Amino acid sequence: MAYSDKVIDHYEHPRNVGALDKDDGSVGTGLVGAPACGDVMKLQIKVSPEGIIEDAKFKTFGCGSAIASSSLVTEWVKGKTLDEAASIKNTDIAQELALPPVKIHCSVLAEDAIKAAIADYKKKSG
Amino acid sequence: MTAALSTKACPTLTRPAGAPVYLDYQATTPCDPRVVETMLPWFTEKFGNPHSRNHRYGWEAEEAVEKAREQIAELIGADAKEIIFTSGATESNNLALKGVAHFYREKKNHIITVVTEHKCVLDTCRHLEQEGFKVTYLPVQANGLIDMSELEAAITDQTAIVSVMTVNNEIGVIQPVAEIGALCRKRGVFFHTDCAQAVGKVPLDVNAMNIDLMSISAHKLYGPKGIGALYVRRRPRVRLVPMINGGGQERGMRSGTLATPLCVGFGEACAIAKAEMASESERLMGLRNRLLGGLRQRLPEIYVNGDLDSRVPGNLNISFAFVEGEGLMMGVKDLAVSSGSACTSASLEPSYVLRALGLDAEMAHTSLRFGLGRFTTGEDIDFAIDHIVQAVEHLRSMSPLWDMHLEGIDIKSIEWAEH
């Protein structure tokens, strides 16, 4: 399978790999996917009191496209408000990374991961 | 022929700069340069049609084809008359199963095969089911081998043929073919075995093993692509309905002009395999132990799929827990290896062979198949070990599942939203 240069770049030099303290009240954690399906993404966001995402980290089990999709969204969400981040669409991710049709589900998973992290943060901050 | 071989040492293949280390010998093998050399004159200087009875161009081609037939027969203890040339193992498997099923359909309508067979055997069986035949798909044990008592129980007086591959293409395990052959003979059932991965790798004898039909592929034993053979026993005689009609070549079982260069290359490949199999097996076993030992020493949580003892020396199939197979493939881009069977690599489904061993989908997803062969060197193996360790460590450092494992969380205890 031919990967785009951007996918290869994110795979080889992933941005923002790591973890934030999931018990911190300002951190939202999204864990989506399933090992049986071949992809699991964990996306964490740290939200400032003003509602701005000031940091994001990810860990992903999956193919190159899944890793690249999660790496890319950590870059994109940083500095955004929760609403702005929630409006990121999988099609934007797929387009940016030039994902082939069989890999579109990776971008869908990344979109889900953002939404799950935001939901977790909102639940915590109640 | 054999004398010529002994003077011609096994060549080395130089890898072009930047090319990956080839460790995918179960997908296909490079054509041995000695084989290529014997083939080339048959394209240009000696180009007759082996079926032309009218002139010496035809006669010399026919002679070469018959010599090749003998070389193939010798490797499996058969008579040259029992070798039918085909376009490859896929055609051989189709011909064996459909040919026997169709010929004996008035008397018998049951076929037994195994869930881990090559796709072309399974697809042919499904096709025959649509035609009204009954097919039993035997399961395998966790080590990939069939349970003989289950086979014995499955045979009925309606069973026309049992088809069990000798060596599996994904996990390299060797089925107990001699026992299967003895059982089939005792019960009066034809025994077909797909030996695409076995011929030239393990000693085979169609008589000692009571094999009635055997599929062979040239390109899996350092011969050319586009040619294979079906061994069809003459005593007791196995009869087939042909799939391809026409000129009546190959005892009427397979029409079509024989490709002399391909036949010659196939024969030479068999002769080389016969001469070198024993020493080559020993060498490959050393390389395989080196690969497995090196990986086990440096990486925790890796698992060999399939029986390690009843296995061809040139195969290893390993699951690397907590990393994903395709991501791993991308990480080991300087190695040509496969994740799952080459024929199904475009699909996202985990390998049905590994699933049949009872592996979880996630473990099936994290598997790589290493195929070692004639041109694999110790340096290739050391390079592969370093490269794999690096890639697995990189991916595990990014893997949420690895973190959970380190924290002692059982990932099976989590309720995953499968998508």
Next chain:
Amino acid sequence: MAAYLDYNAGAPTRPEVAAAVAEALAAPGNPSSVHGPGRAARHRVEQARAQVAALVGADPAAVVFTSGGTEANALALAGSGRRRRIVSAVEHPSVLDAGLAEAIPVDAGGVVDLAALAAMLVASDEPALVSVMLANNETGAIQPVAEAARLAHAHGALLHCDAAQAAGRITVDLTALGADFLTLSAHKMGGPAGVGALVLADGGFPLAPILQGGGQERRRRAGTENVAGIAGMGAAAGIARDDVARGHPISDLREMRDRLERQALKSVSECVIVSGSVSRLPNTTCLALPGLAGQTQVMALDLAGIAVSAGAACSSGKVADSRVLAAMGLAPEIRGSAIRVSLGWASRPEDVDAFLAAWAELARRKGFDVAEAVLAA
């Protein structure tokens, strides 16, 4: 002096083709593998597919590589899904003997009788597959395929055309022929043996495969691709396309063939050119010499180093009376005394000279009245 004049049985591989084959043989990789060597093998296959498609004016996606012309014919017959098969009486055995065949008669020139075809088509409502070859392997006679296709289509039938002998010798245009399926064989056009193709007019046609297995060839033909053979077929198709477009060296072959026939007729007046009055391939002549068995001629010629044939090469183990010539209604003394001389890319005028000298000498020894001028030349 050795002369190979049996190109319709199989042509020697062209040097450019042999180079392409040798290069592909030396490269590892299964086209189904996703890694670098696999992708390189895939590239070779797809490049060849485009070359073969270009030769016959088809869509590359409609080219299905097979193990040769025989398998391609079997795939067309079985894959069409039609149980009623109307095939010309001079088809290759892989079509004629595949079962279910109703034979369309041919005239004395070896050309199919279109009126008979029309009558057969209306005789039943069952949708049929009509199979008419573009050029006959024994006589070289060119068939009215486009007309047969129009008739077939008017009656809801599909048309298969075996163009194995025609490709590289005359223009083969899938659209102009109106064929639904077209068979090609590499080794008849200077490519390697062991590879051929079935080309579909409609890439979306639901062809039923005869080989089940991996999803190769868009699920239409399972089995690891014969990469080197396919690469060779691609190279041969490229050259064939150029040859036919330029009309050269085909015009040379025609000239040599015509000279051979003129000289043969001049030297032995009893000589008969089979299908001489119909449109034929430029490289083929079927020459009968009533009173002198074809087998005797080919054996004597072989002793003189000249390779020609009598009867088709495919009847392995037996040299039977030609069914093609029998279908044409030719008299037994013509059928039994016919030989086929077929020229190709490496043929030279000297080969024709050698043939003429040896053949005329044989005729003279056997008591024919041979014009002295020919023997002297």
